[in-house]
Amino acid sequence: MKFLRDLLDKQKxxxxxxxxxxSLYYAFEAGETFMFSPKHTTGIKxxxxxxxxxxxxxxxxxxxxxxxxxxxxxxxxxxxxxxxTGGTTGLWExxxxxxxxxxKLVLPIIIVAYAAGGIVEAIFAVIRKxxxxxxxxVTGMLIPLVVPATTPLWQVALATVFAVVIAKEVFGGxxxxxxxxxxxxxxxxxxxxxxxxxxxxxxxxxxxxxxVDGFSGATALAVVYNAGVDGTQSAVEALNLHxxxxxxxxxxNFTNMFMGWIPGSIGETSTLMALVGALILIGTGVGxxxxxxxxxxxxxIMGFVMNLLAVNEYMALPPQxxxxxxxxxxxxxxxxxxxxxxxxxxxGKWIYGLLIxxxxxxxxxxxxxxxxxxxxxxxxxxxxxxxIDYYIVKANKTRRLQRAxx
Amino acid sequence: MGRFSKAHSSKTDMSKIVKLKKxxxxxxxxxxxxxxxxxxxxxxxxxxxxxxxxxxxxxxxxNEGDTVKAGTxxxxxxxxxxxxxxxxxxxxxxxxxxxxxRKLLEVSILADATITYExxxxxxxxxxxxxxxxxxxxxSGIWPNIIQRPFGVVANPADTPKSIFISAFDTHPLAPDxxxxxxxxxxxxxxxxxxxxxxxxxxxHLNIDGxxxxxxxFSNLKGAQMNKFSGPHPAGNVGVQIHHLDPMNxxxxxxxxxxxxxxxxxxxxxxxxxxxxxxIAVTGxxxxxxxxxxxxxxxxxxxxxxxxxxxxxxxxxxGNVLTGEKISLEGFLGFYHNQITVIPEGDYYEFMGWAKxxxxxxxxxxxxxxxxxxxxxxxxxxxxxxxxxxxxxxxGVFESVTPMDILPVYLLKAIMAEDYDEIEELGIYEIVEExxxxxxxxxxxxxxxxxxxxxxxxxxxxx
Numbered sequence: 059m060k061f062l063r064d065l066l067d068k069q070k071x072x073x074x075x076x077x078x079x080x081s082l083y084y085a086f087e088a089g090e091t092f093m094f095s096p097k098h099t100t101g102i103k104x105x106x107x108x109x110x111x112x113x114x115x116x117x118x119x120x121x122x123x124x125x126x127x128x129x130x131x132x133x134x135x136x137x138x139x140x141x142x143t144g145g146t147t148g149l150w151e152x153x154x155x156x157x158x159x160x161x162k163l164v165l166p167i168i169i170v171a172y173a174a175g176g177i178v179e180a181i182f183a184v185i186r187k188x189x190x191x192x193x194x195x196v197t198g199m200l201i202p203l204v205v206p207a208t209t210p211l212w213q214v215a216l217a218t219v220f221a222v223v224i225a226k227e228v229f230g231g232x233x234x235x236x237x238x239x240x241x242x243x244x245x246x247x248x249x250x251x252x253x254x255x256x257x258x259x260x261x262x263x264x265x266x267x268x269x270v271d272g273f274s275g276a277t278a279l280a281v282v283y284n285a286g287v288d289g290t291q292s293a294v295e296a297l298n299l300h301x302x303x304x305x306x307x308x309x310x311n312f313t314n315m316f317m318g319w320i321p322g323s324i325g326e327t328s329t330l331m332a333l334v335g336a337l338i339l340i341g342t343g344v345g346x347x348x349x350x351x352x353x354x355x356x357x358x359i360m361g362f363v364m365n366l367l368a369v370n371e372y373m374a375l376p377p378q379x380x381x382x383x384x385x386x387x388x389x390x391x392x393x394x395x396x397x398x399x400x401x402x403x404x405x406g407k408w409i410y411g412l413l414i415x416x417x418x419x420x421x422x423x424x425x426x427x428x429x430x431x432x433x434x435x436x437x438x439x440x441x442x443x444x445x446i447d448y449y450i451v452k453a454n455k456t457r458r459l460q461r462a463x464x
Numbered sequence: 465m466g467r468f469s470k471a472h473s474s475k476t477d478m479s480k481i482v483k484l485k486k487x488x489x490x491x492x493x494x495x496x497x498x499x500x501x502x503x504x505x506x507x508x509x510x511x512x513x514x515x516x517x518x519x520x521x522x523x524x525x526x527n528e529g530d531t532v533k534a535g536t537x538x539x540x541x542x543x544x545x546x547x548x549x550x551x552x553x554x555x556x557x558x559x560x561x562x563x564x565x566r567k568l569l570e571v572s573i574l575a576d577a578t579i580t581y582e583x584x585x586x587x588x589x590x591x592x593x594x595x596x597x598x599x600x601x602x603x604s605g606i607w608p609n610i611i612q613r614p615f616g617v618v619a620n621p622a623d624t625p626k627s628i629f630i631s632a633f634d635t636h637p638l639a640p641d642x643x644x645x646x647x648x649x650x651x652x653x654x655x656x657x658x659x660x661x662x663x664x665x666x667x668x669h670l671n672i673d674g675x676x677x678x679x680x681x682f683s684n685l686k687g688a689q690m691n692k693f694s695g696p697h698p699a700g701n702v703g704v705q706i707h708h709l710d711p712m713n714x715x716x717x718x719x720x721x722x723x724x725x726x727x728x729x730x731x732x733x734x735x736x737x738x739x740x741x742x743x744i745a746v747t748g749x750x751x752x753x754x755x756x757x758x759x760x761x762x763x764x765x766x767x768x769x770x771x772x773x774x775x776x777x778x779x780x781x782x783g784n785v786l787t788g789e790k791i792s793l794e795g796f797l798g799f800y801h802n803q804i805t806v807i808p809e810g811d812y813y814e815f816m817g818w819a820k821x822x823x824x825x826x827x828x829x830x831x832x833x834x835x836x837x838x839x840x841x842x843x844x845x846x847x848x849x850x851x852x853x854x855x856x857x858x859x860g861v862f863e864s865v866t867p868m869d870i871l872p873v874y875l876l877k878a879i880m881a882e883d884y885d886e887i888e889e890l891g892i893y894e895i896v897e898e899x900x901x902x903x904x905x906x907x908x909x910x911x912x913x914x915x916x917x918x919x920x921x922x923x924x925x926x927x
Contacts, residue, residue, distance in 0.1 A: 101912065104787070
């Protein structure tokens with residue numbers, strides 16, 4: 059590694075004050091600190107030693123936690139393709155082909171997201187003269203996981219650029235943003251290009267092959283929504299019977315949905331993999347267990363309340379189904395726990411998570427326009443998190459004030 | 465006590481027992497062995513105005529070449545001129561060192577072989593009124609041992625504090641054992657407590673480590689309320705203890721004194737001299753011999769360190785590694801420090817240092833941080849900055865190492881924004897730097913937390 063270090067040391071004066079490429083210092087610095095953790099030492103006064111953690115390590119932990127979702131998403135993309143086009147029906151048949159289809163679709167999306175966002179980050183770092191934000195390590199992976207595999211690459215690039223600029227850099231970078239960056243990217247796509255991220259046609263990659271007769275590409279959320287409107291069979295029946303003839307198997311039974319063998323955005327389908335990610339986040343202390351637990355609890359409670367008030371079949375859906383359909387699990391584990399946009403007080407985290415769960419189910423069940431609720435619930439609660447914190451902080455101040463006047 | 469402090473306290477008679485859960489013990493290699501080492505005695509001693517936070521306009525009263533006794537006035541603060549800062553030893557003033565714009569840095573004294581003392585005469589506490597006692601202490605050089613809360617500055621003798629707090633144990637990394645350092649000083653401690661009791665309108669609180677048996681040196685002291693605190697660091701911080709006993713509110717004043725300061729005050733009462741001697745711990749992983757040594761305030765540390773090093777590239781810290789100050793090999797012990805710590809200097813690059821699995825000490829458990837698997841291990845910590853400063857990202861961690869009903873991140877953000885009302889309402893009166901020092905250690909975003917705390921204090925103090 060000495061060779062690399064020597065190379066960097068040789069180039070460094072170019073980028074330092076007075077050097078020819080001074081304006082690119084932060085771009086250089088990002089590369090340098092990525093390869094070598096810096097040698098600067100603690101100051102004369104204050105803490106003389108520091109904890110071994112840094113922000114890069116914390117962020118990469120989140121990326122690692124997403125890898126189960128990513129790998130599963132890649133394989134499932136291929137699996138859904140083969141199912142829909144009349145290829146094999148067994149889960150593990152044609153493993154190599156399915157993986158290859160998935161890789162071909164997903165990898166470019168990841169590369170585009172990282173490249174587009176990375177360029178924007180670097181431009182801002184150079185213009186605004188601040189270090190490159192490590193937060194993008196996470197955002198660049200989150201965005202691909204919340205879009206369908208069929209999303210055009212230019213839309214991925216546009217959404218990433220939009221989100222990084224509008225949701226983050228205009229506020230001053232990672233740590234200053236109000237909204238979750240990846241959710242903003244998805245919301246941008248959802249409202250700007252609804253044809254490519256909603257409906258029944260986008261969730262399964264067909265390529266140049268034709269789907270099997272009677273195939274419907276609807277998601278589970280769309281199926282239960284229609285069951286609610288239709289009213290001829292219960293929501294669970296509708297799920298279990300959906301596509302059975304065409305695919306020769308029950309796609310939306312509970313186990314399948316929990317495992318994630320269903321159409322949907324790349325990384326969101328598997329509740330199991332999201333829970334593996336949750337275990338990593340909670341185990342490492344990087345994600346707040348309070349938000350995750352209260353998020354799932356909120357969805358269950360609201361699902362249960364819907365049952366009590368049920369006037370249609372969707373409202374009568376057993377609450378645990380809300381956990382395994384759509385992106386709720388992924389959203390609660392990876393989006394809601396973003397420490398910057400979430401509530402920052404410990405009591406606030408309980409309220410914040412609970413309301414995300416509750417709102418998700420309300421939006422799903424009662425809103426005809428948006429079959430999936432987690433995206434809007436997270437963004438909505440991002441906006442409300444400071445209000446929750448305001449009251450928690452105010453309570454702290456009040457306790458102090460009351461003590462003084464007693 | 466706040467809902468968030470997770471502390472339990474119960475009252476038994478007068479004294480309180482407080483069990484704290486939040487915090488973090490930094491367990492390091494290089495604990496001082498419980499013995500007095502035979503290091504060569506220090507030759508020079510310095511009094512550094514920079515040790516006394518809030519000392520605004522120092523004025524030197526001696527010239528280079530003057531001979532002084534222990535207790536001879538060396539400098540005063542023109543803003544609080546009844547308080548004398550006195551020579552810790554007798555000898556010759558060898559240097560009055562100034563920095564940029566003639567800022568006074570230190571006055572150093574070459575010590576006599578046998579120390580002679582200014583004679584102030586014994587003090588009969590009962591016969592003096594409060595103000596006369598305060599004036600006598602202030603004129604002797606002993607007074608700067610008394611610190612005022614809020615702000616953590618040298619107390620003003622004209623104030624009457626609501627209570628006086630003594631933390632009789634230290635939970636900082638490699639901190640000295642107060643009971644060992646004060647062995648045999650019971651008489652002086654008792655006299656010191658009696659003097660302090662006269663200065664306050666309230667109580668003198670003596671806070672001891674609740675996780676151990678009461679050390680003999682403290683067990684028979686009278687005139688103070690004995691409280692027991694247990695839990696990880698910062699349970700031994702007097703600021704944390706005040707928060708749980710009798711929290712600081714706006715407009716109130718309390719005082720704090722270290723146990724060695726109490727003993728020095730007691731000796732002044734009983735014998736009429738300013739004896740600045742104390743037993744300090746010489747600690748750290750880079751020393752061949754880590755032990756205690758008896759010396760005086762402001763000692764030059766070179767005789768304890770040189771020839772006692774097991775490596776070449778070291779940092780000498782006056783005090784502990786959380787709140788101390790980097791000094792040179794020829795540097796002087798800080799007035800308030802009872803410890804020096806020698807650690808490796810950390811100015812090295814590390815290839816992929818942010819991603820490699822590491823057994824280095826961390827409060828966190830993020831990817832590759834393995835130290836949580838070995839909670840009882842003693843660690844060698846160096847001075848590497850471990851990454852660069854970033855905006856606040858991680859939440860909830862500062863709260864988990866601060867056993868007080870305070871929201872550190874909100875307070876620090878208010879200080880950054882210079883929002884005076886917020887700074888006040890979020891509890892600046894209750895803390896000094898050391899109370900949030902652990903936050904600086906565990907911070908993922910590497911903020912200079914203690915510097916910010918002082919900035920916040922000064923914003924309020926001088927507004």
